[in-house]
Amino acid sequence: MLKEHFIQGKSLLHRLDPRGKVLVACFFSLVVALTHSPVVAGGGVVFGLLLVLIARLPWRPVGRRLALVNIFNLFLWLILPLTYAGSHHWQWGALVFSYEGAALAALITLKANGIFFCFLALVATSPVVTMAYALQRLGVPAKLVHLLLFTFRYIHVIEQERQRLVSAAVVRGFKPRVDLHTYRTYAYLVGMLLVKSFARSQRVYEAMLCRGFHGRLYCMSEFSLTREDVVAVAIMLLSVIFLGGYEWLKIS
C-alpha cells in the first residue's frame, strides 16, 4: 500500500496549521528557485535541514528520497561541466571541463536539496487530503484541488488493482522468467491495469453521484490559527525574507 510516511509525528511542524505551512513552503521555493547566489541556495539547504530536524522525521525514508532526488543531480554533474561554455576550464585530452558548468551544477544541487528538505518538513508532514483542503481555504480554485484529491485517490485505486492482478498471477504459480510467456503476462497486467482502473474510477464516480456529489467537496477537519501557528509561521517567513533580502541587497 502507498503510505504517507511522514504524517505520523507529534512535532511542532506536524501540529502547525497546514495553511501556514503551504504558504511558507511556496514562498521559500520561489525565493530559492529564483536565486543566482550560492550563499542564498546554501542558506536554503540549512533552513530546510533545520526544519527536517525540528519535524524529527525518520532518517531512513528521508535518506531514500534524498538519494532519489540526487540521482537526477548526478546527471547534471555529468553533463553540465562538459557542455557548458565558459572562460575557465581544465582540459584533459579531448575533454574540456568548465568551472562555470560545475558551479551551475552545484547551484542547482543546492537549490533542489533545499526545496526538497523544506517540502518534506512542511508539506509531507500533513496528509495529502488535509493539504488539499488547506489549498482550498487559501483560495486555490476548486477544480485544481479536486484534481489533486482525485489524483491521490486514484493512485491508490491503481495500486490496489495492481496488487490484485499480481496476486492473481502469483497464486496460479506465475514466476517471472526471461521468456515470451513472462513478457505476455506483463503486457496483460499493464493493459488490464489501465482498463480496470478506468472502469473502477467510473464506478466510483457513479457512487459519488448517487450520494449527491455536485462538484463540491467538504472538509471535515477544522482549521484554526493558534498563537503558536502565527509565531512559527512568522519566524519562518522572516527567515525566508532574510534569505531573499540578502541577494537583493547585493544586487542593488
Next chain:
Amino acid sequence: MVENQLIFELHQVCFAYPGGRPLLNNLDFHLRAGEKVGVVGSNGSGKTTFLHLLMGLLAHQQGEVKLFGNKVVSRHDFAGFRTRIGLLFQDADDQLFSPTVIEDVAFGPLNQGKSVAEAKALAMRVLARLDIAHLAERVTYQLSGGEKKMVSLATVLAMEPEVLLLDEPTTGLDEATRAKISEVLKGLDLAYVVISHDYDFLADVTGLTYYMHEGRFADDAGQVIHNHFHLHPFGSYPHQHSH
C-alpha cells in the same frame, strides 16, 4: 410522504448494453412508499443492471420510467432525485472513496447541505446503529470485505433516503452481521428493493419477491412459508439463526 405514493413506475422498459443482447425486455415494475420487495434471479440475468437503471446510472432505451411521479428520460433528469434514493453497490469497493470511514459516511449528508458538525453526528449515529462505531477512524481501503459492506450500508443510510436499493447486502457477511442487517432493515420505515441469493434473508426482510427471468419480472405467486432442514457445519458451537 403521501400514503401509497408511487416511487418507481416502469412501463415496458427495454435495455441492452452496447453490442450486447437485450437484457431487460418490456419490463414492468412498480414500487409504492413503504413496500419492501426482493429480487431474485440467476447470475447475469440483469438484476444489477435493473437497479442501476432505477438510479439513472444507465439510461433505458425504450419504455417509460417515472420517479416519484415525474417522468425521466435522460440520465440528467435523475440528478435531482438521486439523494432521495440510496443505492448499495454489489461491490463495496466501488462505494467507498474517502480516506476514512467517518468522512465517507458523512460525504452524502454534506452534499445534502448539512453542516460539518451535523453530518459528523449523523454519521456516528448511523455507524452506532449498525454496531460499527469502532470503525469510524479506520482507513476505508484497509477494511475487511464484510466491514466494507457494512460501512457501505452506513454511507447509504446516512443520506436518509426515501427508498433503498440494495444489491446483495448480505453476501460475505457472517450470521450475526446478517441478523443485524435484517433487524435494521425491518426497523426502517421506508421502501426498499433487495437483490439477494439468500432466500432466508429475503423471506425475513421482504414481503414480496420478484423473480427476474428473460428480462422481465415474474412475481413469485407460489411463495409459501415452509420449514426445511439445513446443515450445521459447526453444529456443536452455539450460533444465531437469522430466520
